[in-house]
Amino acid sequence: MTESVLDYMTRLGKGARAASRVLARATTAQKNIALQAAAEALDKARDELLAANRLDLENGRANGLDEAMLDRLALSTKRVDEMIEGLRQVATLPDPIGAIRDMRFMPSGIQVGKMRVPLGVVGIIYESRPNVTIDAASLCLKSGNATILRGGSEAIHSNRAIAVCIQQGLATAGLPAACVQVVETTDRAAVGALITMPDYVDVIVPRGGKGLIERISRDARVPVIKHLDGICHVYIDQAADLDKAIRIADNAKTQRFAPCNTMETLLVHEGIAAQVLPPLAQIYREKGVELRGCARTCTLLGNAVLAASEEDWATEYNAPILSIRLVDSLDEAITHINRYGSQHTDAIVTENFTDARRFLTEVDSSSVMVNASTRFADGFEFGLGAEIGISTDKLHARGPVGLEGLTSEKYVVFGDGHVRT
Template sequence: MPSTVTDLAVRARAAAFDLAAAPRGAKDAALLAVADALEAAAPALVAANAADVRRAEEAGTPAATVDRLTLTPERVAAIAADTRHVASLPDPVGEVVRGSTLPNGLELRQLRVPLGVVGIVYEARPNVTVDAAALCLKSGNAVLLRGSSSAAASNAALVAVVREALGKAGLPEDAVQLVPADDRETVQQLMRARGLVDVLIPRGGASLIRTVVEGSTVPVIETGTGNCHVYVDEAADLDMASRIVVNAKAQRPSVCNAAETLLVHEAVAAEFLPRVLADLADAGVTVHGDEAVRGIGGDAVLPAGEKDWAEEYLSYDIAAAVVPSLDAAVEHIRRWSSGHTEAIVTGSQAAARRFVQRVDAAAVAVNASTRFTDGAEFGFGAEIGISTQKLHARGPMGLPELTSTKYVVTGEGQVRS
């Protein structure tokens, strides 16, 4: 392995050793210092980011990607606020998960401990740089940040601010390090750094996630893509349903918890579809519909095929279909869902229970937008990602999900016979 990533990982491991024993007060003070430093450096951060945005626009990057890349003074302030929120949260390190006294008198406790060195591989989202650093610091982990080359100037500026603040606060600067993004080989190096890096977390599109999951020798926590559905049941409040659909799709379409497919029960399709199609059009959303939806929406609705049911648009587009029953909606979701977030709008408790029981996803929303599947919205502070796998962590990953456990056995001289 070339020395660059090896050296970074070795330094991160040394920092993780020191950070694991840091008391909560030291970590919280450092996070508050980071938040203050980000706000003070906001003009410089926005200026560095502007260079990345300009290059992206000149390269013809899609608008949704440019939006994820962009930093504004307001977004920097929001990142700082999220960092302060993380500082205010309970420290998971040292928490007793369970404990007991065994019949032989041994005292047994299972404690939360840091994972160690966490590698994050992510695309053009500079906010992830600080979110990941804050969550890893609070949970006692060192972090290696490998962002995309399209955000290189932004990430370098952000990490420089974070590292300086850590040093001034008395924590090891090497707890947060930026892996060079000018060579794709650095991702491969991280993926092969078993023994130096304890876990990798990819955040981005399906191709990036698949590459890391399939090629890494380092354990991976998979954060999945978001092919999210909203099902409008026959017992739905249709005014509520339209508000939820438009919010789930259009409030911020470039993120993984935005809705990509609308399913409508046939019993309310004739009344609901004209209303929601008009509301979606007002929000600038293009609808790709099946034959039944097109029969109501006419030429304003584009034809939908299998590609649309599988698509994570991340844009002002949504697929739509009419289904004959709740079970048919569930079957559609079972076939096409990425297991991220699924929503039902209904006034029937029985329908809600059946949907919740039968849909297999990291989060299921009842009479609420899919956009709420988010660490900050759940009260976790900033999130490290939304896991769609079933081992170790599932759903928005906050501080507890960035820990492992160890058993502490305390005795008074007992020996095993």
């Protein structure tokens, strides 16, 4: 193209800002029609989608993408089914926009409350998985936000084919095409432009590896909803039920190794360690999990465990490796988690009410759990319908981010000619 990348991105930004004004006042019915029509369009365009995806996969192989990357990139009939189902589910979620709450009379006579509103324009930067295009577009659309989607260059043909279907949905509902825009250039400068246009973009949601997210957070001139590390803990309290403890510590580590909500460090009260650790070590051994323990864990488990280094406590393995530490008290467990954790998801296994209550209050993480596996930390499991990401930040949205995280609230004031004196 003869247009510069900056000019191109500015054009997208201006279009998105204008579309966001229309979308902010779109009816719930309009938004749902767009989502349902996009689902139908996807269903009818299966051949085109798979053909576009094959092109991406061929290019990916030619460019030497590894198998894990190719797997994330690949669309199957099942994955297209899931995208269609995802659109329909978002259509059935309650519309958060326009809800007014807590209109209360003040001593002055004015009535004050809050109205939920869209953020405006959301920029999404992501890698490989084409289904993110649907997840992001559908959540943003339902929450009344215009979206600019910048997927990985390796998925460009798939993303373009998906975008065509979304455009059909928007057209059916009479909504502007610029409500959802896919960045058509694979030039990396497009990302740099997208994250530095505060006039046209209200928030950036990066999804991908830690390197990408750190780079974007550092360079962005607009707010970023982000997720960095997932160093999650399970703490088996002295008052834990043995059966629940084993079940949860097993599931939190072994159900899947790669996700961010998988346990990386197991903390065990020394008063229950001799009962709970040997059977757990047996399970981990059978499932091929390498154990790295503190000195006391090593003494207890012998050669079933390697010695953990200081670095282990601060490491997100995303792999079949688990660090284990014995603690003398709940206080020590909480201190460990607040020091080494990533404020993502941490669980206590206990039958003791007071210990549970203290853990919930004092562990400073986006999701805190009692007697449940850390693997539940997920927008779908939390009832959000879907998620655009998980935030490990404290401001705005914390934990799994669904429709509400893509909105804000403004104050609404009703008067009858009231003036301030």
